Amino acid sequence: MSADSTDHSPEAVAGHDLAAEAQHAREHARENNWFFLGFFCLVGLAVISYEFQGTNPWSIAILAVLRCSYIGFFMFMLFRRFNYVFAAFLFTALFFLGMVFLSWWDSTVPGIGDPITNRNDVQVSHPH
Amino acid sequence: MDIPYTINARPDTGLYNGKLGIWLFLASEVMLFGALFTAYLFMRLGADEGMWPEHIQNVAIGFTNTCLLICSSITMVYAWVALKERNLAKYRAFLFATICCGILFLGFKAYEYHDKWMHWGFMVKPSAIEKYRPDLDKMDAFVNWCPTQGTDGAYEIRGHLHEKDDAKGLYTFVPDKNFHPITFGGAPKAEEKGAGNEEETITVSKDDLIRPAGNLLPAYGTYYAIYFTVTGLHALHIIGGLVVMLYFLGPGSFLYKRNPEQLSNRIEVTGIFWHFVDLVWITVFPIIYLT
Numbered sequence A: 001m002s003a004d005s006t007d008h009s010p011e012a013v014a015g016h017d018l019a020a021e022a023q024h025a026r027e028h029a030r031e032n033n034w035f036f037l038g039f040f041c042l043v044g045l046a047v048i049s050y051e052f053q054g055t056n057p058w059s060i061a062i063l064a065v066l067r068c069s070y071i072g073f074f075m076f077m078l079f080r081r082f083n084y085v086f087a088a089f090l091f092t093a094l095f096f097l098g099m100v101f102l103s104w105w106d107s108t109v110p111g112i113g114d115p116i117t118n119r120n121d122v123q124v125s126h127p128h
Numbered sequence B: 001m002d003i004p005y006t007i008n009a010r011p012d013t014g015l016y017n018g019k020l021g022i023w024l025f026l027a028s029e030v031m032l033f034g035a036l037f038t039a040y041l042f043m044r045l046g047a048d049e050g051m052w053p054e055h056i057q058n059v060a061i062g063f064t065n066t067c068l069l070i071c072s073s074i075t076m077v078y079a080w081v082a083l084k085e086r087n088l089a090k091y092r093a094f095l096f097a098t099i100c101c102g103i104l105f106l107g108f109k110a111y112e113y114h115d116k117w118m119h120w121g122f123m124v125k126p127s128a129i130e131k132y133r134p135d136l137d138k139m140d141a142f143v144n145w146c147p148t149q150g151t152d153g154a155y156e157i158r159g160h161l162h163e164k165d166d167a168k169g170l171y172t173f174v175p176d177k178n179f180h181p182i183t184f185g186g187a188p189k190a191e192e193k194g195a196g197n198e199e200e201t202i203t204v205s206k207d208d209l210i211r212p213a214g215n216l217l218p219a220y221g222t223y224y225a226i227y228f229t230v231t232g233l234h235a236l237h238i239i240g241g242l243v244v245m246l247y248f249l250g251p252g253s254f255l256y257k258r259n260p261e262q263l264s265n266r267i268e269v270t271g272i273f274w275h276f277v278d279l280v281w282i283t284v285f286p287i288i289y290l291t
Helices: A010-014 A018-051 A057-079 A085-105 B017-046 B059-084 B088-118 B129-138 B222-249 B251-258 B260-289
Strands: B119-124 B143-146 B154-165 B170-175 B202-205
Touching: A018 A057, A018 B059, A018 B260, A057 A085, B017 B222, B017 B260, B059 B088, B059 B260, B088 B119, B088 B154, B088 B222, B088 B251, B088 B260, B119 B170, B129 B154, B129 B202, B154 B202, B222 B251, B222 B260, B251 B260
Parallel strands: none
Antiparallel strands: B119 B154, B143 B154, B154 B170, B170 B202
8 A cells, every 4th residue: 555655646547648638538528418419319219219119110110220230330339449340240130130030029910029019919929 | 623525525435425425325216216226117117908008108208308407417516517617697697597407497497297187098898989980080099908907898098188077977088199209201191091180079978987987197007107107206306306405506606615525526526416316217219108
């Protein structure tokens, strides 16, 4: 502990390269902006999908692909700083496929979508 | 005695005390909210038919609140940047903007809670529903079939209470309309289906209900209980964050004269907490509002 007692002494604080730290903070803020912009777009797409939902399979499919593409791109952007870009890309592809499935599952398309609501409907859950 | 690592990071962890503390705290918070989200999932999966309301929330308000929190996260980071630039006035301006966003968020939340207080649900007996059916159809009112309620099931009608006559046992309310999603040339719009005036009321008698009418508070149903628990707990976190930020806007900011780097660290830690609260909301919004 004694070795650390000089940690925030005036010398230690003065040793900070303020200009470099400020520059780093600005870069950090810029990255954060992109991050939050990404989240904002994601939520925005979710709201648009909610308002446009229906039983038209094409509209659901288009919105599902749009959302999934965006999520995939967003995840790719998050992972871009790592060297194992290929792994991140693979993960994105898997994630994309998973989200396509989930979007259809969450839709109202007969036979595929809305299993939570439909499970009590005998004709849907046990058509035969 | 000086406390070590209040400003500089400890070499082996790369974190200063405050940052290590906030990450440990957030780990416990993740477990707390994780348990609540899991509870939500299981309650939704286990809900009886018709008992999990859909399209009950005001998406516009929820989305506005999402935008407010995202904006506040951005201004919070810039408050920290301002401290790194040793610009106290800019720091205060950004922190003030963050606080304003948080207060606006709580204002909208209070409006929502008040709306739930005024929003009532009525479980009408199947034998009595035909009496109201023509008016309900004319208004394009939302009628929800709940087969597990009562002995023969019940039809749920929800709406904003207009008048309550306890002596006669009559409730007059503006019923909720059916949800009409925007489709690419698909389903007809509400007006095309003959929906009447938005303020048109309907009166139901207490005798036609299987149980007393109630406003959409936790006692009304599982969905409302989890909605108030999750959003209430989240709102408490917002209040906590605002208290801390108000302190650093006022008396706490005097630390700037003595040790600006330490204040910068404290604001960074507050920002991490605020981002967490923001991310929780980004999770809460789709699962609770977009159902």
